[in-house]
Amino acid sequence: xxxxxxxxxLKDLNLDEMSVSLIIVKGYKRNxxxxxxxxxxxxxxxxxxxxxxxxxxxxxxxxxxEEYSFDCSEPEEDLVRSIDSNETDFQKIIDEVIELNPxxxxxxxxxxxxxxxxxxxxxxxxxxxxxxxxKTLPENWKMKKAKGFIPLMYKNNRFEDLDDxxxxxxxxxxxxxxxxxxxxxxxKKSFEAxxxxxxxxxxxADEFYKEAEEIKLFVNLDVxxxxxxxxxxxxxxxxxxxxxxxxxxxxxxxxFKQVSSHKDWGIEFKDNQIVITENKLDDILSILQNxxxxxxxxxxxxxxxxxxxxxx
Numbered sequence: 001x002x003x004x005x006x007x008x009x010l011k012d013l014n015l016d017e018m019s020v021s022l023i024i025v026k027g028y029k030r031n032x033x034x035x036x037x038x039x040x041x042x043x044x045x046x047x048x049x050x051x052x053x054x055x056x057x058x059x060x061x062x063x064x065x066e067e068y069s070f071d072c073s074e075p076e077e078d079l080v081r082s083i084d085s086n087e088t089d090f091q092k093i094i095d096e097v098i099e100l101n102p103x104x105x106x107x108x109x110x111x112x113x114x115x116x117x118x119x120x121x122x123x124x125x126x127x128x129x130x131x132x133x134x135k136t137l138p139e140n141w142k143m144k145k146a147k148g149f150i151p152l153m154y155k156n157n158r159f160e161d162l163d164d165x166x167x168x169x170x171x172x173x174x175x176x177x178x179x180x181x182x183x184x185x186x187x188k189k190s191f192e193a194x195x196x197x198x199x200x201x202x203x204x205a206d207e208f209y210k211e212a213e214e215i216k217l218f219v220n221l222d223v224x225x226x227x228x229x230x231x232x233x234x235x236x237x238x239x240x241x242x243x244x245x246x247x248x249x250x251x252x253x254x255x256f257k258q259v260s261s262h263k264d265w266g267i268e269f270k271d272n273q274i275v276i277t278e279n280k281l282d283d284i285l286s287i288l289q290n291x292x293x294x295x296x297x298x299x300x301x302x303x304x305x306x307x308x309x310x311x312x
Contacts, residue, residue: 003082003182007065010131010179015056018123018130020048023100024107024116025093032203034196036093038120040106041113051121051170055133058174058186065184070201070239071289072306074188080177081185089195090134090176090183097122097129110166114142118194121174132178135171136194142168201235208242216273217247223276237285246290256287263301 001009026037043051061078068083075081085091097120107113121133152159175190176183185191192198209225212218228234246252253272260267267284268275274284286292286303294301 001180003065003067006082006180006182007062007080007184010177010184011059011062013059013130013179015052015059015123015131018052018125020052021102021120021122021124022047022051023097023120023122024113025118025120026112026115027117029196029199032199034089034092034199036089036096038093038096038100038105039112040100040102041119042106047170051133052123054170054172054174055121055123055131055177058133058177059131062177062184062186066308068183068185068188069306070236070243072188075185081188083183083185085178085181085183088183088197089200090178093120093134094129094132094178113166113168116141119170130179133174134176134178134191134194135174136190142166198230198232198235201232201239202230204242205235205238208238211242212247215248217253219270219273219275221276223278224281227278227281234285237289241285241288244290247288252290260287 020043022041022043023038024041026039028035028037062080063078065080065082066072066075068081072081085094116137118134118136121135122129123131150161152161154160173186175187175194176185178184183191205225205228209221212224213221218224228238241247256274257269257272259265260269265280265283267280267287268277276284283292283303291304291307292301293304
């Protein structure tokens with residue numbers, strides 16, 4: 001089933017008859033690997049309905065879908081971006097959730113809530129998980145008291161001082177929807193931050209450096225690895241290069257050399273290996289991403305941010 005079919009199936013679901021659960025997710029890193037610890041939070045029926053409505057509205061608003069890429073822009077309006085869950089850390093979270101006992105694996109004190117990094121709104125049909133909404137939390141999702149004001153709650157026809165109470169806020173927005181092993185990304189920035197994507201891109205960069213060394217792609221690979229480092233902009237470029245794989249195609253590399261020389265782009269080669277210089281690094285990476293394009297209308301060359309192939 002393609003991504004458009006999955007979006008249609010998601011929109012066709014009847015959420016009204018599904019049960020609703022809320023799960024908070026704590027997390028920690030060990031040796032650059034993220035680990036996730038989910039726990040159920042007990043909620044009342046009113047909150048269940050509100051959480052279901054949040055999911056329902058986000059599903060209703062989504063009408064267009066495109067595949068996620070490391071260099072894609074933030075989705076706007078009714079657009080969502082898709083990626084298989086097993087390509088992300090979200091699969092780790094799902095695997096942990098499946099093992100939980102809703103009656104036993106529950107939050108027992110407020111400290112666990114304060115330490116949460118994200119939460120899940122989980123909808124089930126006949127005890128089977130159908131849809132999950134994922135939201136990354138700010139550093140402190142406990143509501144802060146405004147300076148100079150006493151926080152009050154009006155309940156049972158009287159004011160109650162909230163100074164000794166813990167008040168948390170659930171957002172009306174979500175970062176990701178999960179359905180049928182596919183993630184529908186509503187916020188690229190929050191999705192990447194909440195699911196450890198920088199570390200994933202660092203891993204892909206390490207894999208690329210190893211492959212580049214094996215095929216002798218560059219004369220001076222160390223210049224590239226040192227420049228990229230932990231820089232997210234460069235890591236996106238490297239991850240895109242690795243995914244597209246043009247660097248493995250000898251015909252592509254030969255064309256790279258020929259066109260670069262013909263157009264006088266100033267990129268050097270030595271024995272068919274690319275020579276990396278700091279002032280030409282961005283040019284080299286753009287070409288390896290296949291993002292240096294020629295306009296048939298103005299006869300100009302451009303480096304573009306993202307690609308969408310024209311299908312006639």
